Every structure is written in structure tokens, then in C-alpha cells.
Amino acid sequence: MTTHMATRPNCSIARALELVSDRWTFMILREAHLGTTRFADFRDFLKIAPNILTNRLTTMVDAGLLEKREYREEGERTRSSYHLTPAGADLKIVLAALQQWGDVHVPRADGPTVLRRDTRSKGLVDVGFVAKDGQQVPDEDVVFEPVPGSSADRSTWR
Structure with missing residues (x-):
């Protein structure tokens, strides 16, 4: 029987894209980095259909990008909140790089919607x-320098 690990791509970029390859995943990550944790808030801020949001949140929890926690407000039923894991938090640099690229190459007429700011200075x-x-x-x-002997090593392609 073939395991999932045996079928994973050799390339780090390809493996990462298996987890974050669609627009909604990045938008949910953006919201999580802005402090959003509740389903209804993700839905409302992103204007995303509940079924799509449920699917993406489940996938992101399964991938280890988000952690699901239960909470209950007085008089209400138990609900789930979603919090960044260390792996999800580490995607901040990726989100910032995409944002920076977008601000330069596909800018909004009114300028950026989010600024990247140093909390100290x-x-x-x-x-x-x-x-x-x-x-x-x-x-x-x-x-980008291929590692000798790896699948990215072009000297072995002949």
C-alpha cells in the first residue's frame, strides 16, 4: 500500500502549495493574522459561503495551520474558534511578501489596505x-541554487 508520504512532491514549494494552494486559504490566513478566530467573523469579513469556509477551516486544521478550540458564551451553544499554530504563524512572511508584491505590481488606486509596521519603532x-x-x-x-543530487539539480538532467 502506498502511503501519502511516498506520493508527496520532492519540491518544498510544491509540498507547501499542497497546503495553501487556493485563494480562500490565504484569505483565511490573512484574517487569522489580523486576529480573527470565530467562524462567523471569518464568514462576514471574507464574504465567503459557509460551506466553503467549513471545508477550508477543516483542511487547515488537518494540515496543522490552525488549531480548533471550543468556547461557549453564556446561554449559547458550544462553538469552535480557530487559532494559528506555529506553522500558520510562520506563513506571516509569505503573506507579507504576497501583499508587498501586490502593492507594487497590482496596486489599488487608493493605496494599500494594510501596512506592515514594526511594533517597536x-x-x-x-x-x-x-x-x-x-x-x-x-x-x-x-x-536559487539546486542542491547537488536533488531533483532540482539540473546537471543530472541529460
Whole structure:
């Protein structure tokens, strides 16, 4: 019997896209990073059909991006809230990079809807490459280098 692990793509990008490959997943992640946790709030803020939201939230919980927690307000039935896991929280940089790209290449006439701000200095921040020593590296100085012997190693393609 073939396991799911055996059929997973070799490429890190492809494996990540298996979890976050649709628009609604990214929009739910955006809302979660803005502090949204309740189903009704996700539904209302995103204007998403409840069945689609239920499906995406379940998938995101199963993938380990969100954690489902039960809560109950006085006089109400028990409901679920959804909270970022460490894996979901780590997607902040991906969301910020997509937002930054969108602000530059497909901007809104009225400007950005969300700003990326440093909580300490209150200054605006950009997403970029940072070397291990903490120094920023210009985009044009960064290359994707295949690991020798990996499926991305083009020298083995002949």
C-alpha cells in the first residue's frame, strides 16, 4: 500500500502549495493574522459561503495551520474558534511578501489596505532577504541554487 508520504512532491514549494494552494486559504490566513478566530467573523469579513469556509477551516486544521478550540458564551451553544499554530504563524512572511508584491505590481488606486509596521519603532517595513548575520541582501544578489543530487539539480538532467 502506498502511503501519502511516498506520493508527496520532492519540491518544498510544491509540498507547501499542497497546503495553501487556493485563494480562500490565504484569505483565511490573512484574517487569522489580523486576529480573527470565530467562524462567523471569518464568514462576514471574507464574504465567503459557509460551506466553503467549513471545508477550508477543516483542511487547515488537518494540515496543522490552525488549531480548533471550543468556547461557549453564556446561554449559547458550544462553538469552535480557530487559532494559528506555529506553522500558520510562520506563513506571516509569505503573506507579507504576497501583499508587498501586490502593492507594487497590482496596486489599488487608493493605496494599500494594510501596512506592515514594526511594533517597536512604529516604522513601515518591507519583506526582503536577510543573511545569517542579520544584514539585508538585495534581491538581485540572491539566487536559487539546486542542491547537488536533488531533483532540482539540473546537471543530472541529460
